[in-house]
Amino acid sequence: MAGHAQLADKFVANEERAQWHDKSLWFVRHKRDNISHSIPEWETLRETASQVKLHTVAHLAQYLEEFETNAKKLGVTVHWASNAAEHNEIVLSILQEHNVKRVVKSKSMLTEECHLNPHLEAAGMEVVDTDLGERIVQLRKEPPSHIVLPAIHIKKEEVGEVFHEHLGTEAGASDPGYLTEAARQHLRENFLAADAGITGVNFGIASTGGIVVCTNEGNADLGTALPNLHIACMGIEKLIPSPDHLSLYTRLLARSATGQPITTYTSHFHGPKPGGEMHIVLVDNGRSDILGSDDFRRSLSCIRCGACMNTCPVYRRSGGHSYQSTVPGPIGSILGPSQNAKEHSSLPFACSLCGSCTDVCPVKIDLHHQLLTWRKEIYVRGLLPFSKTFPMKVMSKVFQRPGLYAFGGKVARKALRLMPRWMIYNPLNGWGRQRDLPEAPKESFRDLYKKRKK
């Protein structure tokens, strides 16, 4: 399987597109800066939000029980799924019990992670993603490339092509207003025809048993208001203790995600609508393994704002698909290996360790440190290729002997001075393809220092 570097290489090869991708995301990061800098207590908010999440995760079993009890009191049916397959089975069986043919689904990275759509489709159901970006990638038969902006990699001209093919819009149309209106009409029909609505969950509130869903398009509201059946799929880490804590996260989430003061729709669901049914599926799928790890537990605090992706200079230039995991970017490079270290062994290395993700994260996850820890884990588990480990072992041996190091340096510098350019800048020299090497001086600092002392 190609690793991140190979896929990034392909993405960057189309430099114009990579530039455009980078600029689109930087625009969002910039908006985030403007709006977070308008809140003087921003750092206090982050710190508090971080502490509350760490506390919740540390007492997760207790809060989950509290949540379940209170949700049941509200008339919600609560299900537990230990993995993706169980989750998909539970959702399917609820839908089948209700003879559901058509489902509308609002954005949920959890159902992406579990690959719910193909499972339901295989059972003969029609599933329509109702978030505009999600719908675009669904029509293109692609996974989302970003958790908040799922179609950020697609240009408006390309959206026009997809809509022309599937929704019958005019050929060559690329006006966002026109295309959005077409999508709205198309989705309206689906909302009206749906037998059930599936949503994700942004926050589950332990003390009330209610859930909160944040969208900018109101699609979760339409998808749950029209059909009588609402299934909410929720990762077990989405809990907060009480409604008092909610404002912390709603203030941080939208600002970090898109630079808005708040999401357009922050909808609270406390029980089924009159005459309707509401189910919550609580999903583990590897989360309790992460909970058990001192090194990576903090990654469970993530509120999926996507800010770490927007700020990541590597993500912006390599695109979400280069990560080949449901959640891309810095947090995805931690979650991916947590689920399957072998498959995602290249992700912790798709990082220059600049630390921008850590500083941008609204819940203060030390992302770049966890990525560094993952590198060590990958090495310890024997998943790092020899081509990466061998030079390090050799260098270490040399550096343990100052005399050998000084001598080796002298020889190498001399070789660099004497070798013709074509010998140095060969295809094997990954540094030299696009960059010059520094000029090799005759004397090292240690040589000069010795002379100066005399």
Added chain:
Amino acid sequence: MPRVGLFIPCYIDQFYPDVGLATLEVLEQHGCEVDYPAAQTCCGQPMANTGCTDAAVPLAERMINVFAPYDYVVAPSGSCVAMVREHYTDLLPLTNKLQEFQAKTFELCEFLTDVLKVDSISGSFPYKVGVHQSCHGLRELRLARSSETVGDDFDKARQLLKSLDGISFAELTRTDECCGFGGTFAVHEEAVSCMMGRDRLADHRAAGTEVLTAGDMSCLMHLNGLNQRHAQPFPVMHIAQILAGRQPEGITPVNSTDGSVA
């Protein structure tokens, strides 16, 4: 007189000896007794950052022993200092010896501003300077406020540079984005690494940078590697060289205040 052990990163020792000399001179000018222990080699950062911590451990232990006799350890590299101060605890048990070593190790600019309390540097540098914020200096050592965080502005490098006569600064659109070096990342993720570097250089060109500087020679090595392939490369200097009074090669000073660019 503080006894300073000079910590010269391996690649500076081999490729940029003048940066080492300039560091030595600046420290001496500000009243330090400086010594370079020749038994030092590399702090182990490349190994640790590749995940090969077992290859880094003996190097970290060697560093602690080599620098034990000094009051302070100063390096012209935010990245190598961050390795010692922020990451040696990932490699070694937290002993008093390790803690002492971490507490006395400083990056050059922060040593000047925070320990020696230097508030101005005499000299003249009549150029528009583009300061590259190295990520480890910025977000590990907090040598300046990072653009992501909210709070009072500060910048230890600029604080020192701004007292030089005639100096002005290029203001970038992305003030502190990574240059793309990232150690072995520069080779393993070559495509992204080089694109990041080219983008940084383009930002500097647009901002009118005449001389590019940074507290980390590794970022500058990468940026200058790309810069040298450009039709009009600009001079690149480590901040220690500017503080020590060196002048850039290949350009003539302009009166930076009249806005003309050489």
